[in-house]
């Protein structure tokens with residue numbers, strides 16, 4: 120199904136009615152949250168590290184040009200090549216140029232930037248074969264879907280669905296039995312993918328960090344798929360966005376202490392791998408070519424504007440794991456690459472508010488995301504900012520705007536405001552006295568459709584305030 | 589494409605309110621944010637290393653001297669019925685080793701069907717139970733990922749407290765990094781099927797450290 124960020128409401132509604140999806144989400148619920156809570160509780164220095172992480176990222180952003188140039192210099196000095204891409208199309212062209220005219224067998228490690236630039240489609244269109252190697256990514260590639268979570272791309276799939284998918288897709292490799300246990304599923308994927316690992320020409324990975332000090336790219340994985348993808352083929356290509364750069368290895372260590380704990384509740388992910396240049400002359404394995412494609416895609420314009428803070432994001436996924444909206448509808452309803460709170464900010468900023476106008480409103484402003492964000496990104500503030508922009512640009516519905524204007528008119532006139540609220544409280548209180556709530560109300564059917572409105576009891580807040588002062 | 593590069597740098601500088609490169613960050617910047625971000629360890633470094641690695645399904649065998657290395661290896665191979673066909677790195681700690689005549693030892697990069705590898709390491713990190721392995725002609729990176737079982741031989745004096753100490757040792761060790769620095773913390777794992785943790789996704793199913801406490 121083709122999804123889009125502009126059809127959020129319909130997609131959310133479908134998601135709520137999708138029983139299989141709801142089962143998958145119910146299974147995931149809580150796991151991430153509990154594990155993170157425990158990991159953070161076990162690190163007394165967490166807040167100190169969080170403060171340092173914010174400062175070091177802000178420092179880097181304030182000197183972004185300097186650190187990117189330093190990174191580039193060191194990559195070249197260690198025998199690698201750097202390619203710059205202003206937007207998605209330039210990024211895809213850069214990769215296509217490296218691949219050349221022959222159709223290539225391409226392995227991919229998980230990379231959200233490659234999703235953002237739709238790299239797979241661009242490569243497949245000219246005849247290259249892509250194999251996603253992260254198990255979650257592999258599952259959704261077989262299902263012809265997109266990731267629904269930035270660190271657990273197949274979190275929306277149930278085990279039964281995966282069993283069916285593998286059964287349908289792996290028969291051609293001679294796997295005729297249906298695998299239903301988790302271990303058997305993982306083993307089958309391991310065996311199928313092992314063949315592909317050994318026969319690929321090119322490996323493409325993302326990067327969690329770019330280290331300016333050494334010209335290194337860093338991947339963080341639990342499976343080891345990213346490592347096999349980048350050490351076995353002849354060519355290693357890294358796609359990474361400009362804000363991934365940090366000054367030194369020490370800075371990476373600071374961020375690593377937050378990343379795994381916030382993402383999966385681990386203290387350290389199984390594999391953190393620092394890659395610098397191609398294999399050295401006497402090395403006996405490793406890629407012979409090393410390319411880094413550095414992608415801007417709108418980020419340079421976020422520097423210093425009202426969405427600047429978003430550039431600190433280390434893509435841990437904690438905000439979505441703690442979001443009641445995400446937990447209810449999953450990631451696909453958001454319609455583009457990034458879901459949950461961080462996606463509700465990034466999507467309108469990157470593809471245009473007019474194409475994603477429901478996302479900033481699909482938030483209860485409960486603030487949990489900002490509370491857990493290891494990089495102290497004020498997500499609710501930015502969502503509120505986007506709502507203001509929507510209102511200014513008249514992207515909200517006429518009824519909402521008129522209602523808000525009417526409210527603003529009254530709110531600025533205390534006498535009028537008090538008269539109206541007193542009158543409403545009295546009338547609604549009288550009519551609702553019997554049931555204590557309203558099941559439906561004229562002009563508010565959208566609200567009462569899914570919930571009851573409690574009937575007001577007694578006086579307004581201001582009346583009570585005056586009485587008790 | 590230099591034009592894309594120029595455009596990106598122009599936009600970055602514009603957003604930062606500059607037209608040109610600007611002064612490099614003052615070297616004092618780090619001091620300004622310096623607070624100690626290194627977690628306090630609850631145990632002695634070596635004990636902490638063992639504890640942390642074991643808590644993520646790694647296994648550790650502590651021995652007194654390198655003379656019992658072969659015995660320790662044999663015991664591990666035997667316990668898991670791994671046979672005696674090994675792919676071994678030629679890391680210093682393994683260089684002078686006298687392999688039993690009946691074992692089949694292969695050096696060089698791992699092959700697709702290798703079952704067991706034995707490597708050395710550059711350092712161990714007490715903070716997280718992490719083993720640090722550098723790529724080199726003697727220590728091909730594939731040994732760390734292709735085999736089902738990865739065995740690392742580590743000396744206790746190689747264990748440092750924090751990641752920062754590893755970087756410091758690296759900077760002293762060589763100018764510039766080797767192609768690959770692997771920080772390995774336990775066996776390969778995935779939770780992509782219904783959030784259930786399963787070991788041995790693509791990399792080693794077991795990760796075993798033989799720790800020489802001389």
Ligand code: SF4
Pocket residue numbers: 381431432433434435436437438439461488491492493494495496
């Ligand atoms: S916004 Fe914060 S919590 Fe969300 S993914 Fe980014 S760093 Fe993690």
